[in-house]
Amino acid sequence: MISRQMRHQLKQMLSTLILLAVCAIFTFPVLWMITASFKSNQEFIRVFPFMPEKFDLVYFRQLLSGRWIPFVQQYISTFLIATFQTIGATVFALGAAFVFARYRFRFSRLLYLLAISVILIPHQVIIVPLFTWINRLGLYDNIFAVILPGTVSGIGILFLTEIIRRVPNDLLDIARVEGASEYQLLPIIYPLIRPGVLTYALIHFILAWHEHFLPLILLDTPEKLTVSVALNSLGSANLRVGYALLMAGGTLTLIPTILFYLVVRRHFDSTLSQLTSV
Template identity: 35%
Template sequence: MKHAVRVATALAFALVMLVPLFPLYWMVISALKGPEELQKVPPTWFPADPSLGAFGEVFQVIPFGDAFLNSVLIAGVSTLSVLVTSVMAGYVFAKYRFKGRDVLFWAVVATMFLPPIVTLVPLYWLVSTMGLADSYLGVMLPWLANAFGIFLMRQFISDVPDELIDAARIDGASEARILWRVITPLLRPAVVSLAIFAFVFYWNNFLWPLSILQSDDKFPVVLALSRLLSYSTSVRYQNVVMAGALIASVPTMLVFLLAQRVFVRSVARTGVKG
């Protein structure tokens, strides 16, 4: 009886794992197939003659390399800015006392619940008025700070003992030194988590870059992929579309896997110290 329960549990876990992994598997095998094999009915589950030709063709059909670098720049700078501004604002809201602090904090938090489509037109008008339309700075400007990041850091910093900060001040440390040398190392799990969420969101964001950018040479990878979709109606290009989507997915998967290791290690070390 116990053996049957273990087998059933293992099968249930395998099914739970296969469901989210199946689209990735199908994307990989489709990218490795040729146009003829993609037309077979029923479809094949393994490529009969695997080929990497579709991955090279992606860079010929569209300027995929430039778009990839654009996404690295936009997502990387935006994520770094969010980490810095969130830690700084979180520290102020958590450890400083000033009039209107709570009202201002909850006003920032309230912006998290605004649908993006509601803020799209005002943001576009603001960025265009500043002369930043169709520029890297224009597409990054609304992403340089994040309400969720500020909320997350404020909650974590609130748990840091005030005595630790007071001791650093007595030792003559400046506020900047206290923040980056004393507080920030204690926030490593939160910082890593926020970095994952921010990078994945900014890498995959489609609506705002589509609204503010007009030049093809500034398009991030998600907009370049939308151009690839025009080829998907032709069986000849379906493997190219899958190859482009697979390449575009690699950075977010790598960031998540690498950062997850740091996050788990940080949580484990924190638990041992506690």
């Protein structure tokens, strides 16, 4: 008995140690970015000592002052783009996924396949016709040019359909007996699928928040650009600016995604384990 318990403990300890080592490698660039937002260029290139000489907020202040790029406006613009896109994509996909998951009708299978084929031909691939079409609609340099295409999410359909399929049918039948119409069923089952919906929203928000390609092409006014576009142009245009400024920008960009993750992580974990089996 004792040896078995010891083996178990050894296994536990080794697994934890290996994982912590992997975590160290995975988080190293992130920590480097954060500490580098306090470092001068000479300090940055040396990497070691890892900690900056002093934690002076001078680079953050410079970045936020708007002297190099209108960072505050860009941050707000990115936030609006990511938020609207996430809400739109989640709501639209939720409605369609409910129908695909719970009903069979003529062409339902075909419609489903058409919807998820967006995954195969993402907007990035058809960027040129999208660009000319956005121009014709008069949406060029409008943040909705980035928001609206992003609300069409094949991954959202795929993911939420799987989630809604897992709601027991009896529940829907009871609601029907109680007199609920087919349209009222979705609000009724919503509490059950909320973890899944939030999980999808998190995934979409992360991708939308980091959006770089579409804004680069569909937006023009500096104030409307997303932080990814802004930081990249800052990085390649003028190295006199100092790496610390870029790293400070990166550090500030990390905040919303981390917060969102921490808020919904409980749902995130429980949702994913439901996707096993069947």
